Amino acid sequence: MSIRQRLGMTLSEVEGSKVKRSILHDTGSRGFLNLPNHRDFKRSKVVVVPFGLEKSVTFGHGTSKGPAAIIAASHEVELYDEQFKNEPYKRYGIATLKPFPIPHSHRRALELLTDLTARLLRRKKFPIILGGEHSLTGGSVAGMAKVFGRRGFNILHFDAHTDLRPSFQGNKLSHASALHLAIPYFHRLVQIGIRNTSTEEQPIIRRLTKARRLQIFTAEDILRANNTAYLTKAMDFLRDRPVWLTFDVDVFDPAIIGSSTGTPEPGGLWWYGVLDALQAATKQLDIIGAEFVELLPKPGQQAPDFIVAKLIYQFLNFRFAA
Ligand SMILES: [Mn+2]
Incomplete structure (x- = not known):
């Protein structure tokens, strides 16, 4: 059975009423937030897609375990939201796809994610893709382009790195090329929290900036200015199209x-700075899907896993409950 057929089975299992069991994970394990309706694909606006891609990792290893760690940590997240004074997930619903095999070939893995992202968007679902390494963006944004057309959408990107290298260590599909892979697809790109870029990216950054396709807000500028004024500028830049959010967890300080x-x-x-940015983005933009990448869970260190799980729930509440 091909991967596409297998994925189709996963989706139809989730959607079908016949299959009552083995929709998610193995028997006894649970989906994002451990919700009672985590198998209810039809009634859920949000669909969580575990996609632990790990192909081009160069430094730390283990991002393939990211989705399982986020889902496990999410079971500890309080469903009551302090800001909204209720359990906001009840208003939008979250289903979690059961893990499916990711093709060995990097390119085919990205194609699979393209197909999956496009399918979910066409069903008017809000995909939350759990990485996995950042090169998965090459797949997800191609799926966006299938639905909204090339240059038919914008990208909001949180990251320490610009990730605009044409290739890294000879690999065009490198995690360091995540946003370079997206250039043919997006109309505009805003990068927030940047503090590491390379010589070879500078001509690309200049060209995109000159074409009014790129704005960068560095972590230093944001933190030294100590205010949220930059957000108005950032959101104005992205307002003219639907928006895909790509969130690399290394945008956070290593203290977090x-x-x-x-x-x-x-x-x-920092935590509240990121929440402010996400709240502004969900208020002012038409965000239609998101991915959270580059979590590399470490045994015995639960805080980062929990922080990412909570961040995703907060983001969804801003997006759907406000
Ligand atoms: Mn990064």
Whole structure:
């Protein structure tokens, strides 16, 4: 059976009424937030897709275990939201796809994610893709382009790194090329929290900036200015199209994310700064899907896993419950 057929089976299992069991994970394990309706694909607006891609990792290893760690940690997240004074998930519903095999070939793995993302978007679902390494963006945004057309959408990107290298260590599908892979597809790109870029990316950054397709807000600028004024500028830039969110957890300061990411960088963003940005984005933009990548769970260090799980729930509540 081909991967596509197998994926189709996963989706139809989730959607079908005949299959009552083995929809998610193995028997006895549970989906994101451990919700009572985690198998209810039809009535859920949000569909969580575990996609632990790990092909081009260069420094820390283990991001293939990211989705399982996020889902496990999410079971500890309180469903009551302090800001909204209720359990917001009840208003939108979250289903979690059971893990499916990711093709060995990097390119085919990205094609699979393209297909899956496009299918979910066409069904008016809101995909939450759990990485996995950042090169999966090459797959997800191609899925966006299938639905909204090339240059038919914008990208909001949180990251310590610009990730615009044409290739890295000879690999065009590298995690360091995640956003380079997206250039043919997006109309505009905003990068927030940047503090590491390379010489070879500078001509690309200049070209995209000149074409009014790119704006970068560095972590240093954001933190030294100590205000959220940059958000108005960022959101204005992205307002003209539907938006895909790509969130690399290394945007957080290592005091928050520790070594639970492949390439930690000093001088990162803090919890409330990121929440402010996500709240502004969900208020002002038409965000239609998201991915959270580069969590590299470490045994005995639960805080980063929990922080990412809570971040995703907060983001969804901003997006759907506000
Ligand atoms: Mn990064």
